[in-house]
Amino acid sequence: MAVVVVGGHSRNIGKTSLAAGLIAAFPECGWAAVKITQYGHGICSINGRACGCAAEEHRYALLEEKSREGRTDSSRFLVAGARRSLWLRTKQGQLDRAMPQLKPILETEQFVIMESNSILEFVSPDLYIVVLHFDVADFKRSARAYLHRADAAAVVQPAAHRPVWEGIALEGMPIFPVTPPTYVSEDLKEFVGLRLGRPGI
Numbered sequence: 001m002a003v004v005v006v007g008g009h010s011r012n013i014g015k016t017s018l019a020a021g022l023i024a025a026f027p028e029c030g031w032a033a034v035k036i037t038q039y040g041h042g043i044c045s046i047n048g049r050a051c052g053c054a055a056e057e058h059r060y061a062l063l064e065e066k067s068r069e070g071r072t073d074s075s076r077f078l079v080a081g082a083r084r085s086l087w088l089r090t091k092q093g094q095l096d097r098a099m100p101q102l103k104p105i106l107e108t109e110q111f112v113i114m115e116s117n118s119i120l121e122f123v124s125p126d127l128y129i130v131v132l133h134f135d136v137a138d139f140k141r142s143a144r145a146y147l148h149r150a151d152a153a154a155v156v157q158p159a160a161h162r163p164v165w166e167g168i169a170l171e172g173m174p175i176f177p178v179t180p181p182t183y184v185s186e187d188l189k190e191f192v193g194l195r196l197g198r199p200g201i
Contacts, residue, residue, distance in 0.1 A: 001110060002029075002196055003124075007117035007146065008131035009165075010138040014156050014183050015131050016073040019115045020080035021184035022192060029111035029198070033077035033085045034102070036116035038092050060090040060098035073115070082113075096122070111196075117142035120149060127151050127195045131183075132170075134163035144168070152191060154178045 004022065008015040016035070023031045065074035065085040074087040086105070090098055099122050106112050106123075117140065120128065130143065130150040152174040176188040 001107065001112060002126045003106070004111075004113045004192070004196075005119060005123070005125040005128045006113065006115050006131065007120070007128065007143060007150075008133075009140055009143040009147075010133065010136045013131055013133040013136055014154075014178070014180065015115050016076060017181065018129065018131055018154055018178065018183040019113055020076050021182040022113060022189075023077060023080040023082050024182070025184050025189050026111075026193070026196070026198060027081045029196070031077070031082040032106070032109040032112050033074070033082040034106075034112065034114040034116075034119075035074045035077070035085070035087045036095070036114065036119055037087070037089045038095065038118060060088065060094055060101075062098060062101055063087045063089075077113075084109075095119070117146055120146045127192065129154055129188075129192075131156065131178075132163070134161075137164045139165045139168065151195070152176060152188070154183065154188060156180075156183070 006015050006019045019033065023033060063086065065072065065078060065087055067075045068078045070076050070079045074085045077085040088098055088102060095118055128150050129152050130147060131154050133156045147168065150173060153170060154176050155178065157177045157179045174191065176185055176191065178185050178188060
């Protein structure tokens, strides 16, 4: 099994687009894709809305996406060519509760791509790519915690010459400028292909 994790330092900076772009770039892999969403206080994992459930209720929901209309992130993975797509929703800090159900599914797949930073607490991927946008000031705690494990950074263009955030070291990390809508440059595709043992695809 080969596992690729795509993370990022903030919301809405292209993580899903990059994951979908990699799925489309390597269709022969027959990807199983996993979107992981952690909801904050008061939001239910079952429906993504406030439902008044207690902290010990509705800890997670693991759903297999069937729609190919592209309206949700997990549906976009299918549109990009994933063989199957899962959406795991958990309450904040409850991801560990879902792992016993998720892991057996992943172990049956040959190529897995996961969109999440926090999953790195539970898996050691073959490749971890972090999406960075120098113009976006927010830098999530989970992204800071695992940045040292990133194998490469995909920097969204156009971007400022210097990031607006401080105290983040990128020295020694391969950096690949990427642009919408695919977020996968030829250089990044070559890098990923070599790491997956699939050069020239």
